[in-house]
Amino acid sequence: MSTPRPDAGASHVAHAEHTIRARVLDGTYPPGARLRERELSEALGFSRIPVREALTRLAAEGLVELSPRRGASVRRLSLRDVAELFDLRLSLEVFAARRAAEADPEGPAAARLGELMENAEDVTRRGAVSEIPAANTALHAGIVELTGNKLLQTALQPSLGLMQWVFTLTGNLDPAVQCAEHRDLLAAIRAGNAELAGAVAYAHIERGRRPSLDTLARILPAE
Template identity: 55%
Template sequence: MTVQTVATASSADTARARIRALIISGDLEPGSRLRERDLSQALNVSRVPVREALQQLEAEGFIDTSPRRGATVKQITLRDVNELFDVRLSLEVLAARLAAQASARGESSSRLRQMMNRAEEATQGHDHTQIPLSNTALHAEIVSMGANSLLECSMKPLLGRMQWLFTLTGNRDPQIACAEHLSLCQAIYDGKADLAAALAFSHVELGRVPSLQCLSGRLPER
C-alpha cells in the first residue's frame, strides 16, 4: 500500500466520521442532497475521499443514492428502528456473553470500566451531547472485549445507527439506561456470562417500546 493510498484512506475515514456526525446531529437533515463538491469544500479534502466516505455511509445505512438525485441523507423510519432492535437482541446478547467469558478467563476489563465511568459522568452531568457518544462507546467496548472478529465486523455498521438512535431519543430519561448499563457491566466484570446475556437482552428489549413511543409522530412508519 502506497503512502498516497494510506493518506486517501485516512482522509476518507475522517470525512466519513465528520459527515456521519452532521447527519446524527441533524445538521444534515433527512432528504438533504450530499454533493461531493460542496462536501469537499466544507471538509477541506479532495473529492476522492468524500466519494469513498459516501459509499461507506451508504453501506452503514446513513444515506441513499439514486441515479436522479445522487446521494441524500436517509430518512430513518420506525420500521428501521424496530429492525435495529431486532438485530441488537441477537448480537448484543452474544457480545455480553463473550465479554463476561473473557473476564472470567482473567482478561482485563479496565477499558470497559473506563467507558462505564465516562457514560455515568455524562449522565450525572446531564451532558446530552456526550451521553449518546459515551453510551455508544460503552456498547462498542463490550463487543471489542469479546475478541470475536466476525461479531465486531457485524456490529461496526450498527454502532453508528445506535448512536443516531440514542441521539434521536435523547429526551428519554438517561438514568434508566445508565442503571441498566451498570448492572450489565457488573455482570461482565464478575464473569457471569448467563447473567450478562440476560441483562443485555433485557436492556435492549426494555428500550424498544419507549424509543418507538418517543419517535412516534416524528418519524414515518416506513
Template identity: 45%
Template sequence: MGGLTRQAPGVLAGAVNGKGAKPMSTPVTGTLNGRDDEARAEQVYQLVLEGIVAGDYAQGERLRERALSEIYNVSRIPVREAIQRLEQDGFVETFPRRGAVVRRLTLSDVNDFFDMRLCLETFAARLAAVQVGQGASGETLRQLLEDGRTAIDEGRGDDVVRLSAAFHAEIVRLSGNRLLIDSVKPLFGRMRWIFGLAHNRSNELQRDEHVELCKAILGGHAELAYSLAYSHIELGRVPVLAGLAGKLEP
C-alpha cells in the first residue's frame, strides 16, 4: 500500500467504531507517505495519539485494527505496531476478546504523572542550565516562551497547552541526556491529554513561572532552575486533581 491517507481524528473515530463521522473544528486532509511498515506505524501512532489527546477518541473507546487499516490505507502490521506502542506509552489498553481501547485515566494515574514529572523534569532543568552555561543555545526555549505568551494574549487555549508541553520538552532536549530525553517523551503526550481535560490554573500565572524558569536556565543557574521547575510542577498538581475529581475514578 502506497501511503497513509490523513484525515481528521474525529472523522476517523466515528469510522473506527462504526458510527457516523464526528465533525472536527479543523479538518485535515492530505497524504502521508511511508516507505515501510516502520514508517507507517509511526505515522499511525502519531495520528491516533493526536485523536486521543484532542478527545476525539474517547476514554474506553475501542480501536479496531481492521477499521484503522482501511482508514489509513495500510496493512494491519503497522496498525498493530502503533497500537502496541500506544499501550506501552500508557494511552491504550488491550483486553482478551475485546482488543484495544483508549485507556480510562484515573486520579491515581494523574498523581503518578506529576510524581514522574517531579523526578525527571527537575533533573532535566538542572542539566539544561549546565548545558547552556557551557555554551548550548537556548534560543528555541526563548522562542517557545514568546510563542506561549502570544497564545495566551490571543486567547488560543489549545495552542497554550501545546506550547507549554513544547516548552517543557525543549528543556528536556537541552539537558543533552539521550536516555532522559527518550524516557520523558511519552509524558508530554500525557501532559497535553491531562491538561486538555482539566486546566484550572491561570495561564498568566503559569506564563510568569515559565519566564522565571527560562531565565534561570538561560542564565546557567542549575540549582535555581531545579527549584523553580519543582515548584512549577507541584503547584499544578492540586488544581488539576481538583478539576478532574468529578470526571475520573480514583
C-alpha cells in the first residue's frame, strides 16, 4: 500500500495558497518577485489552474499584485502601507469590537472565537514563532466574524494578508504582551461591554503602531 502524500485530501488550491503565502511571508519570494504560474505549478506538482486561483486569493488578501502585463508578483510593501493599515484597523476593528460585545455570547461564532484565543495562547506559550502571526490574524478576523456583519468582513478581507505579513516582520515584539492584550479584549467582549471593548481594541492597535513602524523602518522603503 502506497504512503499518502502529506497534502492528500487537501485541495490543490488550498495547498498552493498555503505554500505561496508561507514563502512570501518568510521572504523566499521577496517583494516585487514575479510569481509565474508555470514555474509554481511545476514546483508544486500539479496544474496551473489551482495555482492561478491561489494567486487570486492571495491578491484579495493584499499579498500579491495582479497585472494584465506582468502577471502576478509579490506586493512591494512600504512604511506608508503599514501606517495606512493601522489607520484602517482603527476604523474597522474598533467598530467590530463594539459590535462583537453586543453579539450572542453563546452562538457558534463566539465558540469559534474562544477556540482561536486558545490556539493563540498555545502557540505563544510554546514560542512557536512561525505560527503566532497566523494565529493572531485569525483571532482578529474572528472578532469581526462575531459581529455577523458581512460587509464588515468583506471590508477587512483585503487587509488580512497584510496584517499577517506585518505581524511576521515584527516578530521581535513581545508576543506575550500581545496575547495578554488579546485576553483583555476578549474579556470585554464576553462581558458585553461595548464601550470597554472598543477602548481596549483602540489601545491595543495604537500601542502596536510606533514599535511596528520603528522596526519596519530598517527594512521597508518609506513609499
